[in-house]
Amino acid sequence: MSKNGISFENYWKDGYIFPIEIFSEKEALSYRNKLEKIEREFEFEGSLPLSLNTYKRINSQCVIPMACEIALNKKVLDAVENVIGKNILIWSVEFFIKEPKSKSIVSMHQDLTYWGLDNNEYQVTAWLALSISNKNSGCMDFVKESFRNPILPHNDTFSKDNLLSRGQEIKVDILEKDKVHIILKPGEMSLHHGLTIHGSGQNISNDRRIGIAIRYLNPKIKQIHADKDYAILARGEDKYNHFIKYEPPNSLFSKKDLDFHLHLRKVQSKALTKGSRKGVNLYQGNREIA
Template structure:
């Protein structure tokens, strides 16, 4: 059985100029972190989740199931790390945690939750699917401040042909906009209706990556992705992370998020405990 990393790979950590790039633009792409052997095991365990084979006996949230759900649909499974040790190894990877800590200037990084993602290829009987423009924080307003970052792990090579992510540079500096819709297919209309700040421009940067690389983006960075026009599925995991200073804010639209339920009404308190394992910091891997 393949074991995902237990120690930080220093060769993958960002340099000072990389951190400055993230500060300015709201995203950064790492070197390759996961090997071909590891990725093969990860994809095998991803398929087990879709077959309803949960190693731990605990089901994830909102899982797509083979033989039940639409095979043409974009698959989004929350908290696959509850169900499978290999996928948990991805979601709690110490190198990802260390990078997030450096980019966010944080002493501690905890897991917010993971999303296992599968964008079907264009094969017979399959639709192509966009991911609409959105800011992750629009769905996470049970957090008091946008002290969160996403690490998007590519399980396959990604470019424009199979729907790579596209970032809007500097958009993390625009505040929270009223424009987010993960499932919106008309991205041109979204852009046209977007109320961006004066003296700013909506420009996009395609994030072309090799399998095993990880892109990082701030919770306020606008991003989305186009259709997968290839024959093969685009596979990935979005590892959503938060700094150790992230606090619960009760009474927002974010109270419907399952993470809010773990706080049991503890308004203003830090998100902590076993539901939010530490990837980076003094208590990591304990």
């Protein structure tokens, strides 16, 4: 049993663990309000070099201080430490938002398929709910113990309703009965392994479904597909320097941070587009988010 009263052994049995309480509903609402204020201010075309959606979905930790603040939260890091150890890097923070009664889905996939990382054990995703995440709002579904598989073949669907960069979908039929619904209240979090098969259905509720996925690494892990990669040191030390370190942003969408965001996307796209159809432009049209 860990400090937070959770038995993390289940993580290594099932490939995920939930629910872990991080924020009270009031604190979660305050973060949601902060996010929605940013949305009101920056959603207009031309207010940022790329669409606001791009910055929310990809590497938001570089340009949105609240994304980093949540990723650096002590309770979140304590939970992550139980899985990957006391030295912790933040690799990326992504907002996964489904509007009420929208068609957005996330096809069943394994995260590690396109990340270019050399080790399966030294990473974990924390997914924190800022609104109710249940079957109606399109919560994540995990397949128990599926993390024991290697990376399985995936198809790129590039479907416009898929929130994933390439609409990547595992080439295995997953039965409804094998999906575990990861029901979370605002302020609760799940942790999942990068080989756990997961996805999520449509939001048929009247509220937005807002989740933040934070990808954490142990510094021992290496990027092997991109020429270099970057991360923020969140806790402990990094004796390996496989990732170039940078500091969290001080303000929202500063010119310096926007330039760095662009650089990071270019550097990482080598890993994220590996094996994709030749000539696919990840900054194209509504697939700009990559």
